[in-house]
Amino acid sequence: MASIKDVAAEAGVSVATVSRVLNDHPSVSDDARTRVLAAVEALGYRPNAVARSLRTDQTRTLGLVISDVLNPYFTELARSVEEEARALGYSVIIGNADERPELQDHHVRTLLDRRIDGLLVSPTDGGSPGMLDAARAGTPMVFVDRWIPGLDVPVVRADGRAAIRDLVAHLHGLGHRRLAIIGGPAATTTGSERVAAFRDALAEYGIPLPDVYIGQGDFQVESGRRVTEGFLDLPEPPEVVFAADNLMALGALDAVRARGLRVPEDLALAAFDDIRWFVHTDPPITAIAQPTGELGRAAVRALVDQIEGRPPPSVTLPARLVVRRSCGEPGEPGTSSSPVRRSQS
Amino acid sequence: MASIKDVAAEAGVSVATVSRVLNDHPSVSDDARTRVLAAVEALGYRPNAVARSLRTDQTRTLGLVISDVLNPYFTELARSVEEEARALGYSVIIGNADERPELQDHHVRTLLDRRIDGLLVSPTDGGSPGMLDAARAGTPMVFVDRWIPGLDVPVVRADGRAAIRDLVAHLHGLGHRRLAIIGGPAATTTGSERVAAFRDALAEYGIPLPDVYIGQGDFQVESGRRVTEGFLDLPEPPEVVFAADNLMALGALDAVRARGLRVPEDLALAAFDDIRWFVHTDPPITAIAQPTGELGRAAVRALVDQIEGRPPPSVTLPARLVVRRSCGEPGEPGTSSSPVRRSQS
DNA sequence: ATCCTCCATGTAATCGATTCCACGAGGAGG
DNA sequence: CCTCCTCGTGGAATCGATTACATGGAGGAT
Numbered sequence: 185m186a187s188i189k190d191v192a193a194e195a196g197v198s199v200a201t202v203s204r205v206l207n208d209h210p211s212v213s214d215d216a217r218t219r220v221l222a223a224v225e226a227l228g229y230r231p232n233a234v235a236r237s238l239r240t241d242q243t244r245t246l247g248l249v250i251s252d253v254l255n256p257y258f259t260e261l262a263r264s265v266e267e268e269a270r271a272l273g274y275s276v277i278i279g280n281a282d283e284r285p286e287l288q289d290h291h292v293r294t295l296l297d298r299r300i301d302g303l304l305v306s307p308t309d310g311g312s313p314g315m316l317d318a319a320r321a322g323t324p325m326v327f328v329d330r331w332i333p334g335l336d337v338p339v340v341r342a343d344g345r346a347a348i349r350d351l352v353a354h355l356h357g358l359g360h361r362r363l364a365i366i367g368g369p370a371a372t373t374t375g376s377e378r379v380a381a382f383r384d385a386l387a388e389y390g391i392p393l394p395d396v397y398i399g400q401g402d403f404q405v406e407s408g409r410r411v412t413e414g415f416l417d418l419p420e421p422p423e424v425v426f427a428a429d430n431l432m433a434l435g436a437l438d439a440v441r442a443r444g445l446r447v448p449e450d451l452a453l454a455a456f457d458d459i460r461w462f463v464h465t466d467p468p469i470t471a472i473a474q475p476t477g478e479l480g481r482a483a484v485r486a487l488v489d490q491i492e493g494r495p496p497p498s499v500t501l502p503a504r505l506v507v508r509r510s511c512g513e514p515g516e517p518g519t520s521s522s523p524v525r526r527s528q529s
Numbered sequence: 530m531a532s533i534k535d536v537a538a539e540a541g542v543s544v545a546t547v548s549r550v551l552n553d554h555p556s557v558s559d560d561a562r563t564r565v566l567a568a569v570e571a572l573g574y575r576p577n578a579v580a581r582s583l584r585t586d587q588t589r590t591l592g593l594v595i596s597d598v599l600n601p602y603f604t605e606l607a608r609s610v611e612e613e614a615r616a617l618g619y620s621v622i623i624g625n626a627d628e629r630p631e632l633q634d635h636h637v638r639t640l641l642d643r644r645i646d647g648l649l650v651s652p653t654d655g656g657s658p659g660m661l662d663a664a665r666a667g668t669p670m671v672f673v674d675r676w677i678p679g680l681d682v683p684v685v686r687a688d689g690r691a692a693i694r695d696l697v698a699h700l701h702g703l704g705h706r707r708l709a710i711i712g713g714p715a716a717t718t719t720g721s722e723r724v725a726a727f728r729d730a731l732a733e734y735g736i737p738l739p740d741v742y743i744g745q746g747d748f749q750v751e752s753g754r755r756v757t758e759g760f761l762d763l764p765e766p767p768e769v770v771f772a773a774d775n776l777m778a779l780g781a782l783d784a785v786r787a788r789g790l791r792v793p794e795d796l797a798l799a800a801f802d803d804i805r806w807f808v809h810t811d812p813p814i815t816a817i818a819q820p821t822g823e824l825g826r827a828a829v830r831a832l833v834d835q836i837e838g839r840p841p842p843s844v845t846l847p848a849r850l851v852v853r854r855s856c857g858e859p860g861e862p863g864t865s866s867s868p869v870r871r872s873q874s
Numbered sequence: 875a876t877c878c879t880c881c882a883t884g885t886a887a888t889c890g891a892t893t894c895c896a897c898g899a900g901g902a903g904g
Numbered sequence: 905c906c907t908c909c910t911c912g913t914g915g916a917a918t919c920g921a922t923t924a925c926a927t928g929g930a931g932g933a934t
Contacts, residue, residue: 235892558882881930886924
């Protein structure tokens with residue numbers, strides 16, 4: 185592969201001049217410029233990004249460490265991150281942690297070894313050693329979606345509290361009184377926060393959230409299934425299950441179907457994270473939608489601000505409730521096909 | 530950030546010795562080794578991958594250019610690729626082409642500039658200039674899923690022909706005679722091949738595939754919807770629609786629902802590419818499953834073979850039919866709720 | 875005791891860029 | 905006509921690693 189030396193030889197100038205042309209430095213004669221450009225064309229020369237990075241100490245690359253690529257929420261996030269980064273002249277390298285702390289650490293370390301300019305993380309656990317070191321060492325870093333309390337790192341996320349209040353209002357309006365939640369891992373902020381917000385919202389209606397109605401999931405389909413089965417086995421099962429992410433909601437749906445029960449008649453269902461597939465399930469699932477694309481873009485902007493020496497903002501965007509049919513129909517008494525359960529509340 | 534020089538100084542040896550310890554070269558005294566290791570530990574030293582790559586002319590990085598990250602098929606592929614690559618000591622950089630040739634070209638170019646060791650591509654179009662150049666220049670390269678005919682590049686893919694024959698047999702057995710297909714872009718191999726295989730399979734039953742039953746999609750949800758609406762508007766609409774990818778199948782499902790029709794009673798539906806969500810739709814969708822994970826792993830192995838100088842194999846794995854309920858029930862006359870259409874065949 | 879071999883180590887070149895510094899030519903001003 | 909500036913250019917250092925080659929000392933064979 186042709187190097188800058190070959191171009192210099194071909195154009196009959198020094199490597200310094202070639203470099204100047206390539207970085208359009210002002211003091212280059214038109215004559216030299218055209219000869220260099222011709223040589224570049226003739227040789228099909230492309231600058232070696234590795235060499236350039238070594239010299240300039242910047243890679244124009246961002247690292248993105250997400251918790252689970254198979255989760256549509258994160259792939260959408262990844263897409264918007266790449267898009268915005270590209271617009272700002274950066275590339276993105278994605279690391280998939282698969283919700284496993286040691287894999288997260290592997291990726292953080294690998295990315296740092298490659299001397300990425302900045303790191304975008306949605307931390308899987310309470311903070312792996314590698315990540316904490318990086319944060320303390322001053323590596324430009326921004327948390328997206330989830331974060332680690334106590335670190336001086338900007339956070340870009342959605343605030344779901346208002347939307348959760350709306351959801352509870354919606355559920356209460358439909359007559360539901362026994363509400364359960366499938367939470368995420370306690371080590372993640374999104375895992376614990378959503379449960380707290382749900383409890384607070386219920387409290388406003390004087391509805392308690394007993395421990396048996398708090399399921400412990402791990403943001404994966406299987407855990408949603410398992411927890412829901414537990415709920416259904418309860419002497420007094422809940423009327424509604426609210427899953428703290430979309431995959432667990434699908435697991436819940438599956439568990440309900442497996443018993444030959446129906447949503448929403450036998451058990452209503454709602455989810456955090458709206459994804460396009462929820463429109464196509466039966467019934468369409470009521471969900472809380474995050475402004476995922478905007479989140480990704482804001483995170484990139486914050487990170488690039490930090491990299492380029494501007495003060496990076498923390499950003500919190502509102503999530504919003506999207507009502508579909510999985511909790512019952514608003515107009516009619518809705519859950520009319522199972523009047524027994526409903527009437528007792 | 531500490532460099533190898535700092536480590537050398539701290540340990541009281543030369544940089545050469547440090548490098549030898551790090552690459553566990555045999556001739557280093559135990560004494561020197563322990564001192565170096567201690568210094569590495571004390572300084573939190575991590576080798577600079579950029580500098581190493583420049584010197585060794587290898588990055589131990591693979592590029593993966595896929596057509597659409599939002600398509601679950603490709604995210605699953607990406608996951609298995611990263612997994613296998615990691616096992617073999619390589620990292621992966623993903624480029625999302627979003628089914629746009631110019632974006633594909635951008636990513637190929639960027640990846641090549643970074644001097645990745647090899648390229649895994651699922652080409653969006655007939656081959657962008659950058660990719661063709663790379664292939665001809667001898668960059669280690671492997672095509673996954675889709676490929677470009679006429680290039681001497683190994684291809685790792687699934688052969689769906691047998692599965693499509695099974696599907697047609699299944700449909701024929703259920704009494705369906707008017708079968709339509711939503712194909713992908715003609716520029717992609719998977720776009721045209723699946724249509725051809727479908728036509729061949731139909732021919733075995735003496736069933737023609739008229740042009741009006743061949744829809745032109747682009748592997749996106751919206752095109753599935755559009756084409757299906759066209760089918761439904763036909764004077765004699767098909768009894769079955771076979772979508773050449775999962776997103777178009779969802780679009781089709783959507784179009785059917787929007788008219789208040791039912792699957793499979795009013796229109797049966799099948800898809801190429803099985804994804805986990807198909808189990809959760811109503812009805813669960815009959816699909817042709819590719820061995821996606823195995824495909825990704827085989828592709829990585831072929832690419833690494835090529836990189837490390839071994840002859841890379843082309844691999845073709847069989848796809849298989851997964852029967853669910855979207856085409857009617859096997860046991861009963863199945864589509865009994867619309868006996869009219871069925872009886873006329 | 876002498877010589878050869880082998881091992882541990884250091885010196886320095888190298889990868890492909892960027893960039894500081896020096897230098898010569900040419901124009902402007904005195 | 906001399907001086908000073910500006911401009912275009914090239915030489916060479918540099919980034920952080922790897923590695924060929926040189927060197928010196930220890931130990932074994934004769």
